[in-house]
Amino acid sequence: MDVLQKEHERLSKRLSSSKTVDEIQKTIDLLQEARNTIAADPTKASITLAKLQNPVKAAFDATNESLKETHSSLNKYSKALDKLFKDRPLPSSDDDALSSSSSLVSRAIVMHLLREGQFSVASTFLSELSQKKESSRPQEQKTNGAEASPSLEDIQTGELREQFATMYHILHQLKFESNLLPAIQWAREHRQQLQARGSHLEFELCRLQFVWLFHGGGNPQASMAAGRQAALEYARREFHAFVPDHLREIQQLMGAMAFCPNLETSPYRAIFHNPTAWSDVAQSFTREFCSLLGLSADSPLxxxxxxxxxxxxxxxxxxxxxxxxxxxxxxxxxxxxxIPLPPSYLFHSIFVCPVSKEQTTDENPPMMMPCGHVIANDSLQRLSKGGKFKCPYCPSESHARDARKVIL
Ligand SMILES: [Zn+2]
Incomplete structure (x- = not known):
């Protein structure tokens, strides 16, 4: 890998320092100049062309020379690549589980593009998709008739696209203009749904707005007193709605005032000088926005x-x-x-019954006996036969009715 890295660096260095582009530009300038001269005075054509010969030839030679260098480092780089990544065939598509559901794959791609904010790419993809469908329709109906994809059409109606456009507008304001107001407005409009999810997004946003005002509200010339005043006014105006749920946090914000101007060394440093505050809030916003649309925060694709x-x-x-x-x-x-995956890729816990070696399901849930051992409900019923029985893993005896369902 080190060799590859080195070759890559060498190549990009060559490319950036390469004079090829300059040489070509010089040649183009020469030619254009000659054209203009001839256009202005056609009688000078032959002498202008004669004068052009030597410099153009020299320019071509110089271009070829510098291209040679680029070629040789490109060769070295591709050789290093070949050496590291041996040409091996990818797993065959014989058992491609997705081949029968191409519309699902297309849908995942469109959704991914939309949620990444690539709206024009998504619409091009959709229009190419519908053209393809149009041309292969009779065949498709034969082989794939049952699988209509209403969801793709849903996307085409543009409602989802509009939603994501809103999301990106709010995110843009938040990230690049330090303007929290559109996000706060959105959170306020969806307060009930957010509360039902146990989300504190609105308070998080308002707290950051408070901190932002405290630091001068984006105006570096603002005096500390003015910033404090603006933050206090904001708190008086907006925080009363949060008192029932966030009294402690509000008290912290107010308590921090006492430490001004030594907040940097105070216990409130984490709130007032948090370098990731804005990206954290942007992340929470994206997560909540997607979840209200019924989507996960990260693109499934x-x-x-x-x-x-x-x-x-x-x-x-x-x-x-x-x-x-x-x-x-x-x-x-x-x-x-x-296949071991990193912890962030584990979404559902599973339990395999140590007796039957079967994975538990909703119909056959894991049950914990009073001794603390867990087996699947089917195994429990089989072992106990409705009466008292001994745990298969320890000497303790219990009744099936004393076992409790484990919720994963
Ligand atoms: Zn036991």
Whole structure:
């Protein structure tokens, strides 16, 4: 990897210091000048062209010379790449689970583009998609008739696009203009839904607005007293709605006033001098906005693709082994190996019953016996037969009715 890095650096250095572009620009200037001269006075044509010969040839030579250098470092770089990433075929698409649901894949791509704010790319993708559909319609109806994708049409109506446009407008104001007001307005309009989710977004935003005003409200010339005054007025005007839920935090903000102007060394430093405050608030806003739309905060396509990239080496190894041993894996929706993913990629806890070795489900939930051991409900019923029974993992005895359902 180090070699690759070095070659990459060398290449980009060459490219940035390369004189090729300058040389070509010089040549173009020469030619344009000659054209203008001839256009102004056609009688000078032959002498102008004669004068042009030598400098243009020299310019071409210089260009070729500097391109040579670029070529050679590009060659070295691609050789280093080939050496590191040996040409191996990717896992075959024989058992491509998604091949029958191309519209779902398309939908995921459009959603990803929309939530990344790539609106024009998304609309181009959608229009190309509908053209493709149009041309392959008869065939598609035969093979794929049942699978209509109303969700894609939903996106096409533009409502979702508008929502994301709103989100990006608010985020832009927040991140680049330090203007929290559109975000606060949005949070206020959706107060009930946010409260139902247990979200404190509105208070978080207002608290940052308070801090921002305290520091002068984006005006570096503002005096400290003026900033404090503006923050206090803001608190008087806006904070009463938050008193029931956030009394302690409001008290902290007011208490911090006493430490002014030594806030940097006070216990309130974390609130008033938090370098990540703005990005934190932007993140909470994105999360809440998406969740009210019924979406996760991170793009599912991004998560799926990253998890896939992490899993790829293992999957390729599995495929090689299966080919060598001529075995097949028949279980659907399940892999023969474990793929370790980082903790942020674990979304649902699962429990496998130690007795039946089956994964628990809503119908067959995990049950904890009074001794603290957990087995699946089916196993519990089988072992206890409705009466008193001994735990399979310790000597204690209990009744099935004393076991309690474990909620993961
Ligand atoms: Zn036990």
């Amino acid at each position: 991004y998560i799926a693709a990253t998890a896939g990239a992490i899993a790829l080496p293992t999957l390729m190894k599995v495929q090689t082994i299966m080919k060598a041993k001529r075995t097949e894996w028949t279980s659907q929706n399940e892999l023969p190996v474990e």
